[in-house]
Amino acid sequence: MSVERETDQAADQTGRTDQAEPDERLRRGQARLAEITGRSGAEVMAALGEVAPDFARYIFEFGYGDVYSRPGLELRTRMLATVAGLVCLGHAARELHVHIGSALNVGATREEVVEVIMQMALYAGFPAALDALMIAKKVFAERGLAPPEG
Amino acid sequence: MSVERETDQAADQTGRTDQAEPDERLRRGQARLAEITGRSGAEVMAALGEVAPDFARYIFEFGYGDVYSRPGLELRTRMLATVAGLVCLGHAARELHVHIGSALNVGATREEVVEVIMQMALYAGFPAALDALMIAKKVFAERGLAPPEG
Amino acid sequence: MSVERETDQAADQTGRTDQAEPDERLRRGQARLAEITGRSGAEVMAALGEVAPDFARYIFEFGYGDVYSRPGLELRTRMLATVAGLVCLGHAARELHVHIGSALNVGATREEVVEVIMQMALYAGFPAALDALMIAKKVFAERGLAPPEG
Amino acid sequence: MSVERETDQAADQTGRTDQAEPDERLRRGQARLAEITGRSGAEVMAALGEVAPDFARYIFEFGYGDVYSRPGLELRTRMLATVAGLVCLGHAARELHVHIGSALNVGATREEVVEVIMQMALYAGFPAALDALMIAKKVFAERGLAPPEG
Amino acid sequence: MSVERETDQAADQTGRTDQAEPDERLRRGQARLAEITGRSGAEVMAALGEVAPDFARYIFEFGYGDVYSRPGLELRTRMLATVAGLVCLGHAARELHVHIGSALNVGATREEVVEVIMQMALYAGFPAALDALMIAKKVFAERGLAPPEG
Amino acid sequence: MSVERETDQAADQTGRTDQAEPDERLRRGQARLAEITGRSGAEVMAALGEVAPDFARYIFEFGYGDVYSRPGLELRTRMLATVAGLVCLGHAARELHVHIGSALNVGATREEVVEVIMQMALYAGFPAALDALMIAKKVFAERGLAPPEG
Numbered sequence: 001m002s003v004e005r006e007t008d009q010a011a012d013q014t015g016r017t018d019q020a021e022p023d024e025r026l027r028r029g030q031a032r033l034a035e036i037t038g039r040s041g042a043e044v045m046a047a048l049g050e051v052a053p054d055f056a057r058y059i060f061e062f063g064y065g066d067v068y069s070r071p072g073l074e075l076r077t078r079m080l081a082t083v084a085g086l087v088c089l090g091h092a093a094r095e096l097h098v099h100i101g102s103a104l105n106v107g108a109t110r111e112e113v114v115e116v117i118m119q120m121a122l123y124a125g126f127p128a129a130l131d132a133l134m135i136a137k138k139v140f141a142e143r144g145l146a147p148p149e150g
Numbered sequence: 151m152s153v154e155r156e157t158d159q160a161a162d163q164t165g166r167t168d169q170a171e172p173d174e175r176l177r178r179g180q181a182r183l184a185e186i187t188g189r190s191g192a193e194v195m196a197a198l199g200e201v202a203p204d205f206a207r208y209i210f211e212f213g214y215g216d217v218y219s220r221p222g223l224e225l226r227t228r229m230l231a232t233v234a235g236l237v238c239l240g241h242a243a244r245e246l247h248v249h250i251g252s253a254l255n256v257g258a259t260r261e262e263v264v265e266v267i268m269q270m271a272l273y274a275g276f277p278a279a280l281d282a283l284m285i286a287k288k289v290f291a292e293r294g295l296a297p298p299e300g
Numbered sequence: 301m302s303v304e305r306e307t308d309q310a311a312d313q314t315g316r317t318d319q320a321e322p323d324e325r326l327r328r329g330q331a332r333l334a335e336i337t338g339r340s341g342a343e344v345m346a347a348l349g350e351v352a353p354d355f356a357r358y359i360f361e362f363g364y365g366d367v368y369s370r371p372g373l374e375l376r377t378r379m380l381a382t383v384a385g386l387v388c389l390g391h392a393a394r395e396l397h398v399h400i401g402s403a404l405n406v407g408a409t410r411e412e413v414v415e416v417i418m419q420m421a422l423y424a425g426f427p428a429a430l431d432a433l434m435i436a437k438k439v440f441a442e443r444g445l446a447p448p449e450g
Numbered sequence: 451m452s453v454e455r456e457t458d459q460a461a462d463q464t465g466r467t468d469q470a471e472p473d474e475r476l477r478r479g480q481a482r483l484a485e486i487t488g489r490s491g492a493e494v495m496a497a498l499g500e501v502a503p504d505f506a507r508y509i510f511e512f513g514y515g516d517v518y519s520r521p522g523l524e525l526r527t528r529m530l531a532t533v534a535g536l537v538c539l540g541h542a543a544r545e546l547h548v549h550i551g552s553a554l555n556v557g558a559t560r561e562e563v564v565e566v567i568m569q570m571a572l573y574a575g576f577p578a579a580l581d582a583l584m585i586a587k588k589v590f591a592e593r594g595l596a597p598p599e600g
Numbered sequence: 601m602s603v604e605r606e607t608d609q610a611a612d613q614t615g616r617t618d619q620a621e622p623d624e625r626l627r628r629g630q631a632r633l634a635e636i637t638g639r640s641g642a643e644v645m646a647a648l649g650e651v652a653p654d655f656a657r658y659i660f661e662f663g664y665g666d667v668y669s670r671p672g673l674e675l676r677t678r679m680l681a682t683v684a685g686l687v688c689l690g691h692a693a694r695e696l697h698v699h700i701g702s703a704l705n706v707g708a709t710r711e712e713v714v715e716v717i718m719q720m721a722l723y724a725g726f727p728a729a730l731d732a733l734m735i736a737k738k739v740f741a742e743r744g745l746a747p748p749e750g
Numbered sequence: 751m752s753v754e755r756e757t758d759q760a761a762d763q764t765g766r767t768d769q770a771e772p773d774e775r776l777r778r779g780q781a782r783l784a785e786i787t788g789r790s791g792a793e794v795m796a797a798l799g800e801v802a803p804d805f806a807r808y809i810f811e812f813g814y815g816d817v818y819s820r821p822g823l824e825l826r827t828r829m830l831a832t833v834a835g836l837v838c839l840g841h842a843a844r845e846l847h848v849h850i851g852s853a854l855n856v857g858a859t860r861e862e863v864v865e866v867i868m869q870m871a872l873y874a875g876f877p878a879a880l881d882a883l884m885i886a887k888k889v890f891a892e893r894g895l896a897p898p899e900g
Contacts, residue, residue, distance in 0.1 A: 050597050055583060078269060085237065091541045134797065201736055239725070273577060277392040281391075370565060416523065425875045498880075677862070680827055681870075712827070719818075720835050
């Protein structure tokens with residue numbers, strides 16, 4: 001079952017008839033999600049369909065269709081800022097894994113990701129930065145990104 | 151009384167004899183602080199001298215001399231990432247005021263700052279982003295930055 | 301200048317041409333905002349127009365037009381849950397002021413608001429609950445709500 | 451070893467002689483805990499006995515005997531507010547698992563739980579809400595609660 | 601109106617008849633509060649009486665009568681640990697003001713308070729520590745505590 | 751590969767030429783780390799070398815060489831304060847495991863650790879304290895520390 005079909009069902013089951021709402025936001029959001037996260041968001045979306053399909057729809061429409069489709073800031077900087085924000089939240093391990101990957105997907109380097117995380121030790125403390133570096137290490141390994149030579 | 155003198159005193163009063171430690175980190179940090187924050191960090195530093203002069207020294211040496219003097223990420227992106235992180239902390243109103251200014255100082259535009267803050271609503275929630283936008287508004291007003299035409 | 305006009309401008313200045321997007325979400329959201337918060341949200345919206353008019357639009361469209369327009373949970377319970385959540389965030393003083401008022405607006409009693417806040421001491425600690433009770437006290441006083449007799 | 455016996459021991463070993471203290475709060479708290487959480491709190495309590503039996507006693511006496519035994523707010527709303535609060539804490543995965551179950555135990559529907567969690571995305575951000583939805587999904591599955599038809 | 605009388609009223613108005621409950625916890629808690637905080641907690645308690653008198657009673661009974669009356673850790677260390685915890689919460693400015701004073705009341709030195717706060721920069725980040733140092737500075741000034749010579 | 755060698759490489763690869771910087775801070779920090787954490791920090795450091803060797807160096811130099819080498823507060827109190835702070839962060843499970851061990855290493859008793867954690871329930875809520883007690887239980891078991899008799 002595709003996510004799109006799930007979200008159509010969601011619209012049905014909540015009894016809303018937003019037929020006038022163009023699917024533009026939804027389509028734009030799904031495309032942006034794919035561009036940014038690659039496949040990594042898809043499993044979460046599939047999982048959400050069972051429990052809260054409208055939440056998946058909000059992520060597509062609002063998260064990616066509205067916010068991440070905005071002009072005014074290049075995507076690479078957006079994703080590095082997101083990594084910084086997630087480090088400071090402290091509890092967002094799953095999101096960090098996804099969006100460290102997203103940052104790399106849209107052109108950030110391994111080094112830039114590490115720099116952003118290290119810098120957050122100043123603001124969120126060393127434990128939050130350390131946890132994030134361990135997640136980054138895992139993402140780098142999954143992608144076969146070699147450590148910088150030294 | 152200059153901050154430098156305060157921190158010299160601090161070194162004395164803690165009984166440490168780091169004479170071998172070059173003042174390089176301290177000088178580099180103070181220069182970097184000035185470059186990034188302009189004057190806005192100076193009052194806090196002066197204030198710190200009375201209560202915890204070594205803490206001021208750590209900010210200079212570690213914060214700006216070590217972390218903010220690193221290569222590998224351009225300063226404009228560093229400061230936008232810092233703004234993102236501070237929004238997600240939720241409690242860092244004073245730092246947000248300083249570093250929204252810092253982002254502008256190192257070349258970020260008003261629009262980029264607003265984009266980063268708005269985006270954090272996805273991760274830290276609307277109240278944290280809203281508070282940060284109110285602080286940004288104040289910083290923009292202090293600098294006479296006109297809102298974008300519309 | 302009405303908020304509606306500001307948000308129209310916002311749409312213009314971001315260069316997006318969501319003309320196909322029905323104004324239904326925006327209108328529904330503004331009506332829901334008025335129903336829930338009374339006037340208390342209006343000043344924030346006006347303030348936002350200068351710095352981030354699209355953010356005001358997201359609050360209307362997504363916050364109130366999407367989320368707070370959902371069926372499945374009565375509004376009184378929604379607002380008491382929101383008060384609980386804001387207490388646990390710890391940093392959301394302004395939102396707490398607004399939404400303690402919102403809870404009263406949609407039928408929660410003074411006693412219910414206090415019970416929810418007190419209960420959060422178990423989860424977020426006494427300082428967060430204490431701060432929220434001080435805000436509640438102010439809201440009650442502004443509305444001339446007498447304390448329960450004893 | 452029952453939790454009750456452990457907490458008696460705890461009272462002994464701290465040398466306090468609260469003999470005058472009626473066991474009323476303790477009994478009331480244990481009954482309330484059972485009513486609200488079913489069995490799900492019992493393992494944590496058993497585990498606590500080894501490391502901090504007095505903490506188990508405080509949970510019984512203060513948490514359930516005092517706070518959750520208060521009049522003034524129906525239990526169903528209390529538990530939905532607790533779910534909201536725990537989502538906003540961000541780090542309370544275990545408690546979320548227990549109290550999503552508690553909310554269902556005292557009459558909240560699957561749909562109401564999901565609505566409360568989704569709504570918190572506005573205040574605590576999408577990652578905290580997403581993590582909570584994944585926990586809710588697990589709780590629903592453990593109880594054989596079918597997803598709503600669509 | 602004394603706090604004690606308010607809390608008696610509170611007991612009445614919630615309809616509970618804890619007459620069997622000895623006032624021992626309440627009295628012990630009030631004495632411990634006075635010993636630890638001096639006068640600084642009294643205004644908050646008075647303020648609470650109007651909005652949530654039972655919450656004041658819980659602070660007395662549970663906070664000070666139970667937790668802060670425990671053996672097993674000297675009071676000076678308890679208060680320094682509390683200062684550390686409050687710095688890491690990030691949002692507890694009022695409590696920090698009270699309990700930096702409490703730490704001094706029970707024998708901690710100005711230097712020890714500053715050391716604990718500075719150390720928390722490692723765990724909660726520099727902004728949280730910096731805010732706490734500014735509060736400490738205010739408390740020291742209110743008490744006429746001279747800065748250490750240097 | 752020793753951490754020291756990794757950090758030397760790190761200095762090289764970032765192009766900094768801090769040759770004038772004495773290795774004093776680094777050596778002092780590594781010694782202090784060993785004294786406080788025993789072996790428990792070593793694996794994290796080894797792991798860091800691949801992804802962010804400079805971060806390991808900052809932990810040695812700034813964390814242990816600067817902050818934890820300060821006079822003015824006895825080490826036992828420092829570590830109990832750190833445990834308190836980590837409980838209040840909420841997300842620092844790994845660090846709590848390390849530093850509950852550190853507190854025991856520098857002379858704190860099992861009872862003192864438990865007291866500090868329990869006390870934080872007042873400030874950070876019961877879930878954060880409960881999670882920390884479960885971690886403490888694991889550390890105590892790893893060290894064969896018997897529970898207090900009762």
